Amino acid sequence: FFEGKELRLKQEYFVVAATLQDIIRRFKASKFGSTEFVRLDLSKMPDKVAIQLNDTHPALAIPELMRILVDIEKLDWEKAWDIVIRTCAYTNHTVLPEALERWPVDLFQNLLPRHLEVIYEINRRHLEVRGVL
Numbered sequence: 001f002f003e004g005k006e007l008r009l010k011q012e013y014f015v016v017a018a019t020l021q022d023i024i025r026r027f028k029a030s031k032f033g034s035t036e037f038v039r040l041d042l043s044k045m046p047d048k049v050a051i052q053l054n055d056t057h058p059a060l061a062i063p064e065l066m067r068i069l070v071d072i073e074k075l076d077w078e079k080a081w082d083i084v085i086r087t088c089a090y091t092n093h094t095v096l097p098e099a100l101e102r103w104p105v106d107l108f109q110n111l112l113p114r115h116l117e118v119i120y121e122i123n124r125r126h127l128e129v130r131g132v133l
Contacts, residue, residue, distance in 0.1 A: 002107070009103055009111055016060045020068060023049055042073060046086035053090045056101040062088060063118040071114070077121070 027045050053061055062084060069080035094100075108116050127133045 002104075005103065006107060006111070008101075009107065012057055013060055013064070013112060013115075016058055016064050020051075020061060020064055023051070024068065024073075042069065042075065042083055043079065045083055049087055051088045053088060055091070055093055055099075059090070059101075060112075060115065063112075063115040063122070066118045066122070067114055070118075081122075081125075 024042075024045075027042075027049060028040060030048070051061060051065075053059055065084050065088070066080055069075045069083060070077060073080075075083070105116070124133065
């Protein structure tokens, strides 16, 4: 049912967004034996942080982390993407279609328009690298 899907997407986004904001806050606040300049260098984050995406439920972490790094932290796309791919890992426990979450594009567009833009850009760049575009 649509209402259930909408609520589920909101819940998953809330958990992912809160977790990522906390991870970045903790990283910035930690000393790790570094100077102020190095601590605030988010490119060092993958050396200290690992985010394991277990199945499709936390998959919004990818576009949310990109949104934070590009829109809030003002990193360019390439630097942000490098941080994301060095920080995040994904494990899928099933290939059964009924176990994989899918969201109607119009629902995603209404609730998380910036995230949909980020997903489209990730896809475009992926296809470009593969020579499809």
